[in-house]
């Protein structure tokens with residue numbers, strides 16, 4: 001049996017528990033939350049031992065264990081640095097840190113101590129992303145040139161979000177979500193796929209704005225809309241949009257010289273990936289109305305329950321870290337990827353209306369899809 005421990009037992013921790021349940025060889029050693037009522041409700045619901053404090057949790061954790069930092073974004077740096085200081089591998093919910101300097105510090109400490117440091121999201125290990133990635137690598141659309149990626153979530157401030165409660169009773173933390181903002185919360189769902197496929201982003205030309213200013217009454221909130229043009233090292237250009245204003249749309253299109261690859265949902269690990277060809281018919285150029293589904297590998301189906309439009313297995317990242325540790329190999333979710341993702345995300349979030357272009361200073365080595373392993377990451381709809 002392999003172990004993880006959990007710090008932060010709020011809304012998302014329940015989604016991790018449902019996801020971890022799909023891995024019969026991973027068990028949760030202990031959990032801690034600074035809110036004692038929340039910790040008690042979580043531990044009672046999932047039958048997980050509560051730790052007396054963070055120090056106790058870290059003292060009891062084994063050296064091959066991964067600590068899952070599922071706290072609110074403002075606590076990520078403090079909790080992850082305590083875990084690294086105690087000599088533990090860390091899987092952090094996004095963002096790695098709210099400030100770039102803090103993220104760089106975590107990256108440096110992990111490197112110095114030889115510890116793994118990765119950040120969510122991990123859907124890049126899921127079947128949809130892996131299929132898309134392999135199709136690009138296999139040249140199914142020729143040379144990729146342009147990506148349009150949408151992460152619009154509907155007009156969330158008008159949704160009945162006060163009724164959204166997790167399995168163990170945690171309310172959806174709307175105030176924190178609105179303060180942190182949809183770009184920091186969501187951009188990573190496609191940025192990780194894009195960085196994995198096309199390498200590091202060299203420069204970001206972005207704009208962001210707060211359009212619905214009264215979400216939290218008079219309290220300030222983060223941008224609820226952002227749009228970024230991302231110039232990748234290896235020539236691809238992408239336009240990524242995030243909002244909690246426009247109608248739900250999570251489509252991504254990758255346009256290449258020989259056709260287009262399309263996926264309709266970033267939050268469904270099993271979302272179909274489709275290829276659309278382009279043909280010359282007499283004097284016209286036609287984008288074919290029919291698409292062909294791309295399939296790789298056999299489905300093994302680690303089922304997780306749906307929540308809203310999502311069907312993601314949040315445990316793919318922690319499981320990959322545990323595999324890397326036990327197999328003595330590099331982890332596919334690298335610390336460099338986490339740091340680069342953090343820098344690109346913050347550049348988009350902080351763009352405002354006047355920043356214009358920002359050159360990225362971090363880098364990450366090119367990644368490759370999990371050859372032949374696509375079926376092992378399929379998550380079916382629950």
Ligand SMILES: NC(=O)c1ccc[n+]([C@@H]2O[C@H](COP(=O)([O-])OP(=O)(O)OC[C@H]3O[C@@H](n4cnc5c(N)ncnc54)[C@H](O)[C@@H]3O)[C@@H](O)[C@H]2O)c1
Pocket residue numbers: 007008009010011012013032033034035038070071072073075078079093094095170171172173176185
């Ligand atoms: N809510 C979602 O649907 C969702 C989905 C994916 C990812 N996430 C991410 O998951 C993370 C947590 O979000 P959430 O929705 O679970 O928030 P939440 O507020 O429901 O839960 C966070 C928990 O962390 C605890 N906490 C905060 N600081 C702590 C500290 N220093 N020590 C111990 N406990 C601490 C809080 O008491 C709280 O119970 C965020 O980074 C968020 O971006 C959330």
